[in-house]
Amino acid sequence: MSTETRDQFYGSVDPKGRYVCQKCNVPLVKTPVQLLYLHAGFPVELPACPVCGQVLISEDLALGRVLHVEKALEDK
């Protein structure tokens, strides 16, 4: 999995076929997603199912940047 930053997104994760949605039986693909918390929103690109739309946030991301941003917003 690679993480790269693009200008218009705060972060971008390309799953490169690592995850497969069992319901739709298709690989998750890099999809524009909005992360929302406490009146703030961040456009990012995350793996999501192109059919049902289920978004995946990995443990690394959840306990890393997501937690960091949550804490920062809570103390704003």
Added chain:
Amino acid sequence: MRSDDQARILELGELCTQEDPPLCNASCPFHVDLRGVCGAAAAGDFKKGRALLEQGLSLPRMMARLCEAPCRDACKYREIGDPIQTRQIADACMRFGAETKTRTFLPKRTQQALILGGGLSGLLATVELAKKGFRVHMLHSSETPAGSLEPLIPDVLPQEAMDGDLKQLQKLPVVFERVDPEKMDPQLYLDNGEYQAIFISDDQYRVLAERGQKIESDPKLRQSEIPNVFCSGQEALQPSFLGEAFRAKQAAISMDRFMQGVKMDSGRESEGPLPTKLYTNLEGIVPRPRVEPAGNQYTEEEAIEEAARCLNCQCLECTKACAFMQHYKKYPKTFIKEFHNTLNFTLANRMHNIVINSCAECGQCKVICPNDCDMKEVTECSRRIMIGDDKMPPSAHEFALLDMQFSNGEEFFTVRHQPGHAESKYVFFPGCQLAATAPDSLRAAYEDLANRLEGGVGLILGCCGAIGEWAQRVELFKEQLKKITAAWEELGKPEFITACPTCYHIFQTFTEIPVTGIWQVMCQIGLPETAQKGTGILSIHDSCGARNYKEVQDCVRELASRMGYEVEEPKFSGSETPCCGFGGLTAFANREVGTEMAAFAADRCQHRSLTYCANCRDRFAALDRPTVHLLELLYGEHELRSTGISLRRKNRISVRTAMLKELWKEEIMVAEPNFKLIIPDKVKAIMEDRMILESDLIQLFQKAEDDNSFILDVETGYLMASHRIGNVTFWAVFTKTEDGYVLENAYSYRMLAKEF
């Protein structure tokens, strides 16, 4: 109201006296930091001691020889022995300490001051004004500017001390001039326009007074009836070196302002000796006699030894007993200032949110403080303000608040008369945490009470609302009280018997429900048959809930003693007991500080601790500190381990289900999932750390099964699924078995991910 809370915070801040000066500093009209001087000297750092003296005094070497030292008279040590020889220590600092080179930039002033007469006050006024950039013309009729000090040289006042002090005048615009005595009359200089202000030194004042010329002056500003003439007034006739020096300083400040045409009297309230409220505890200090110099002054070693006797007067009483304050290395005054700033002036990051959420609101500091300063109330006010301003971090207390709502929700909340009774004289309210951590103690206690008390013992399972009160969710707290009160009324207003000191406190303080503790009841009706016959010593750890209830503390000791135990009182016991870190929800908002609190509280206990709050017991056990709950002594002991958040939920459900089934013959349907969830111990530990409940994951799997929303990680072969419950999204990483799942990992976050 926000403004009331804010005002109250500041009001409480005034009660903390730690920043009040020590007695030595307060009694000194120049407010020399003598505590700092002694501290530096004790460390052998005479240079620092000298620098502190130079900060406070313009003639430090001379004052260190001449001062009458009210600091020594005021010294706290006097209460237990010889006061610290402050003047001699100061003198040693001036002799042994190297000069600190400072570059000062003199403002250029055109005005010129005239100093009439030498001596200590003449010299001091000269130095003060010259250092402010004024041109100073000093006239003296004595042989040297030392005037009345001349006979004291060299025995009392060594020449080098005076020379050392006057060295600072070398590059300043000062002219000393010896003149005939008849030229020393202020009248001669009033109208010549050369001098904008005139100071009559005490030496010269005494000469003029002898001639019958008595000039009055304002006792603070030292200004005479002639506006540009300043002097000590009649006080000059009372001999005192310190008085002379201080009056000259007062006059110099006034002359500076007078010559610059600014108000002379503003901002001068703190000049001169001041009262101080600084409390210093002398307990345990073994007084040592003062160090007598072998010669006529201290050697370096003697000065160090004498300075080491200084008590370094501080209060810090509350900080000695509180792990929260120790963690942040602060005392109430500093916390209060920082809270106030965070709540009112923060533009960027609110660094102190977490600090506000780390106080246990246990009330210990108020009991210990000689002045009743109360961080509990400060914290309550601060949290209310944060909530009102929508600045309370949602993650701080949400888990605990949901747990409270669980306890008062359909899965646990229960109200019953005793089986076979239509009325209740009493009702047992064990508290939510006893049910969570020791369900069999709860049941045994209930059955014992129901057996031995006449008139019916009902049962209410629920939470008193303390969690809402700690979080300062005022409305939520009121709702819980309303619910409990309604249950009490439904049972015909019986007397509450609680097994939780915090419930006891909450009902006593916020409701009209008559409440007693199981401790008092046991004292009255005697020990149950199952009670231990113990030997040995237990260290009592009182609960912060019982802080203000001596009747509770006494009963617990009485019961332990009846069982045969000897009770040890650790440091800070009874009303001074520290919190285990559950109070104030510290353990939820700041686990690190919460754990430090538990360790601090447990480590005071020299023997196995006897607790009577379920949380204290659980938190001590989590740290492997030997502990036992009073109800365990009465009804049987458990192994020493912490319960964990998932088991706490399960225990509440299962004790209720079992009691209703077996005592009330009521069948409760508990929905069981149609799959098996296996959670290996290492994953249980991860879930505990991340505050993920087993019940959260059961919901997650049920939902994933319903909509088949599994994701396969091709790289690891694990399946993944997620579910949002309330404000949190949970993820599970697992493998599938024939009849369920084996959990590999779990994590959560609060952000909401939405497709564009």
